[in-house]
Amino acid sequence: MLELLFLPALIIFGLSFIKSRKTHKPLAFISFFILIPTAELLRLPKPFHLLGDYLVVDDLNAYVLFVSSIVGIGVALALMTLDKHVEVSKNAYRRFYRFFAIFWVGLIFSILSNHMGIYWIGLELATLSTVYMIKTNHSNAAHKEAWNYMIVGAIAISLILFGIILIYASAKPILGEDAMNFNLLLAHAKEIKSPFLFEIGFAVVSVGMFVKMGFFPMNLWLANIERASFYPVAALFSGILESAVIIGFFRFSKIAMEVNYDHLFTFVFIYTVLTIFIVSFLIFRTKDFMRLFSLSGVEHMALIALFWVSGGTFAALLHFGAHAFLKPALFLSTGVLESNGKYRIAGALRGYKGKKGTLFWFLVSLFLLAVISLPPSPMFFSEIYGFGAMINVAKHGYHLLAMMAAILILLILLSIIFYKFIEVYQSMKYEGEVHSKKVYASELFSLVIFAFALIALIMPPVMNYLKGIL
């Protein structure tokens, strides 16, 4: 099972050394093989011990892994036509595949790990390989941002390690060497002798994760990096890397909930509301697609974290799934929209002719409207459930009115974002000149996959599965 999971990534890694141009097509189809083990893992009785106590599959990470695998397939499909949209040298193209494979391996480790150390190692591996993926773009901006990512990412990752060490130190007296184990830590969270040490460790870990997800005060660094690099990098960031980061956050905060729920909730609440406050105005000021989507990704990650700590597990997971499908789809279609350096928003959706073109602009408008949670979108349901969970939390305390006010403010902020997206959409569809543009079958195929995945999310069986995850 373990071999099957890593097989597609390893094959991609191996084939990336072959110089022939023909290898790209099989690579995309090889990536489909990841569906077999992930679907199998979804079906198997949980918890399933994949590798001793180190890699354990439960409902939560099987779901996250499945979501990220679909994203991986979509990105691998879209990668086939990367050179049609941007200038990329052959060597850089092959290197991109190679580091994509390393990135994937690292994140599969991270997502499946039941061990803080392995989680960190996988995340670090993925971070380092991303640096090179950013660098494949031969522009000065990309070069600068690659270093930027190296430095800031390294700081964020080191913060996470720092926090992990503190948590380990707090739990070692009761658990010994097993204090790195998430499940055991969760089971013995109440017995931790120095909760203060644990909470400091948790705060440091979550600040590291928040920096990596672009929360306050590091709102713009991800946007700049995604702007400077090729569009699949952005898709990988939002689809796979952030899945791994957020699952880490889920696991750590689960333990922190046991230790001291009030501290956790206050900390995350203030952090996320501040983030959404700043991001909504940043979104209002953006002038290009990449930054727009990237900042909206930050907003959604903040919402997911907020829903999760409010106890809205189902809402958080639904929102997470919807975001993980929508954002890569939008980033990939951005690559098509901005094909060959046409960065203008006005009229970006015009000029797509024929069956493929029509399908493309239809899908893109669908995604655009779904990401701002218009009703049939899964995000609509998740936000309703999430805000419901927040009110439920407040009901038990004495802060119901404050919570209502906070939700109201959040809704106002979200409506700012809503307004901006609608404006962008109108400008894309009804303004500007008409040029004839082209869209390739492989990209369209990946967008269709994302669309189906999105629809599948609101199907009752999937909803039931998500409700079953604790």
Next chain:
Amino acid sequence: MIIYVTTIAVLLLLAPLLLSFIKSLKMVLLFKRPSSLLQGYRNFSKLMKKETIISQETSSITTYAPFLVLSPLLVTMFFLPPVVHGAFYVSFVDAFTITGLLSLSTFFLMLLGLDSASAFGGMGSSREAFISALVEPAMVLTVFSVSMMAGDLGIGQAGVNLAEHFPKEHMASFLFAGISFFILLIAENGRIPVDNPETHLELTMVHEAMILDLSGVYLAIIETAASVKFVIFASLFVSLFIPLGLQYSAPVAILIFIAKLFGVAVAVALLEVNTAKLRLFKVPNLLGISIVFAFLSLITFYVLGA
């Protein structure tokens, strides 16, 4: 009491030898033919015999100042920690007094440089003032921190306490103080990263610039003062930071002490050969490191107790 006086006499006698030793060791390391170890004494006797010429422009300060440069240093010699266990020592003199006496000597040296009204003298004095202004806070902090570790503010008592109970538990702050003091030793004695004692190039001189107008007996006194100052710093370093070997009988202990002094001289010579002289405006960087370490030593001691 006898050991006390003997030690001071030995240190005074040793002073010129140490500087000549550094010089000849440096020459060996640079593959030159080394000068004699006795060169310091030879210079002294030669200068004593020579005629003393005083510039017409000077005031009476030039005639007093050399003695006032030497005498605080001689007084300081009496306050150093003992070299032999059980010997007589002055226990009540603290960091401020020692630093004050040393800077009194520096003050008269600067006055001497200014008095001759030559361009070089003024330049040398201003540079010396610049350096010693940075040295003093670090010096006070360092010695203070070491005496805190030893549990007594008096330097003599601190030296004894350190020899009896070496502060193993405060090793980290002890190390920081040691690094800081070694930098001070280099800076205050005008050794290479800060000042080059061998050159007479006007751009680089500090110490030499101030005594450019002196001759004869006065020059002999000032050079003696320079060597005495080095001995004071070296023996402070040795007895505060390498407090070993005091428990043996008097001759052995004094020999060990002298060996340690030569060890410091070797360290200085090695450093001088391996580094280039800093630009004057980079000197604050070096002294800044010294101040940081002195402060670090204090706070590590206080906050962490390490």
Next chain:
Amino acid sequence: MVDFFIGLFLASLITALFTTRLYRLLMWYSFNSFTLGVLALLIGMKLQDNAMLITGIATILIKAVGIPYFLKSFSQKFHFVRQITPEIKVQYAIMLIPAILVFTFYLAEPITNMIANNSNYVAISISSLFLSLLLMMEHKNVAPKIIGFLSMENSLFLLGITATDGMPMLVELGIFFDLLMAIIVINLLFHREEMKNA
């Protein structure tokens, strides 16, 4: 003895903050890692922990010898700027560094109360974490930033061996592996840069 080496560890990091030459900085980094390796060996011997002995030897081999050597060869291959002047002026650094130290020592105090043994070392490793961040901040060139990142790794390693009496072997080895990966990626980044200039 452990105190002495931990002092040397912090001392070499502070000296690195004032360094203006790349090779000197590499030398201080190497010295820093060397003291770290010796610390791991000493503590490992005290705790009779074989895993820590192995990581100590690996630290000395990889961090104190290997990485400085590779970085030096990179710098010769890709013609780094070897004069690295800190952006923060020395007079401010003199005030800033003690301020950081005092701040972190007091910050670490509640933590150190909870850790039974080696509590001081935790404070020192946290302060060295902040100092490495300062090292990253005060330089504009890339090479010293890398050194800052690596010394941050060092201080986390110190925290690992002192606060927790050693992390599991698997994690330590994983960290080493990631470090090597980082060096490869850095090499590739410089490689591209050189190709473009040529």
